[in-house]
Amino acid sequence: MTAQGFGRERVLQVLHEACARTGISPAGATELAFGENAVFALDRAPVVVRIGRDPSLLDRARREIAVAHWLAGQGVPAVRTAADAPEALDVSGHPVTFWERLPAPVRPAGATDLALLLRRVHALPEPPFGLPPRDLLAGVERWLRAAEGHIDPADADFLLRRRSRFAALTAALTPRLAPGPIHGDALPRNVHVGPAGPILVDLETFSTDLREHDLVVMALSRDRYGLPGREYADFTRTYGWDVMEWEGGAALRGARETASAAWVAQHVPGNPRALAEFRRRVRSLRDEDPTVRWRAF
Incomplete structure (x- = not known):
């Protein structure tokens, strides 16, 4: 699937397929961002799902997960992968990763x-x-x-x-x-x-x-x-x-x-x-x- 096919209807199909593979319900998912990645917060679990535009981004998604684990080990404050999350999935040509949903910000970052x-x-x-x-x-x-x-x-x-x-x-x-x-x-x-x-x-x-x-x-x-x-x-x-x-x-x-x-x-x-x-x-x-x-x- 190419970037030209990265529309919202297609992304929602990928979201449902990825959630089905992991046993998480996508019901009530909220779109947080739609750029090179489509990002959704799930309603039924404290999880954020990131969906990449095309297959060329799969290695990058896998490396991002490795970086998150490494930063955690180094004590650097950074976003973490969701508990019991799988490694990056390839869902119909789109890399999909699962992350902890962050609490509401207390103030804007400066x-x-x-x-x-x-x-x-x-x-x-x-x-x-x-x-x-x-x-x-x-x-x-x-x-x-x-x-x-x-x-x-x-x-x-x-x-x-x-x-x-x-x-x-x-x-x-x-x-x-x-x-x-x-x-x-x-x-x-x-x-x-x-x-x-x-x-x-x-x-x-x-x-x-x-x-x-x-x-x-x-x-x-x-x-x-x-x-x-x-x-x-x-x-x-x-x-x-x-x-x-x-x-x-x-x-x-x-x-x-x-x-x-x-x-x-x-x-x-x-x-x-x-x-x-x-x-x-x-x-x-x-x-x-x-x-x-x-x-x-």
Whole structure:
């Protein structure tokens, strides 16, 4: 099943099949998110189900489960797999995983919460299993392919060329920090603050690579998504360093911009709002205009 078939009707079929395999009732399931994964909270059990778009994400889902178990063993606050949950299932070509449902947040996560968690992650040794490098640009072609016939081919070609250029630039970087395990998508939205305090969620991009990858995300949030400057200052002060003071910061930022523009493409079929945002992002990159604010999608 390809990304083009990742509609809500299809996802609900996969949800029911996965729950049938595990003996959990999907009755009353609530949709929490619908992006590269569809995420549902179950009503009859304290479980959240994540369903991936296509078979290529199965290995990533299995690795995410391994990361969750490893972080638990390291004492790092992070989301855990559901009790007695199976390993990642392949349900009609979609990877499916089961997670503990988190308590309601007591407050929104902030930049300081994220920075403190990243300091803990960045102090970890390598895990006893392999982690991939953080190839920010690996999904660009897949995301653009999902939008074929719905976006201007010239925009797709532009992003593919830009991907190649920034892949070469980032491969040549000399890091300031010691490489090692990273979260890979380090944003406050991937921190949940419950009664027990902040924890990391969405572990699917855990990698071993330049620690700077985790820091440039917030710089892009400030520059493209309007993160207030004081919050970025809180983040860098708490972490202890501003990645944009490093000569490689611009290259990592450019790579992430490229990936972020391409990522929206997979949502374009049947979604005029996604198409408008995709065009906005590509136009700002073509014009080399860093002042254009992007809309979160």
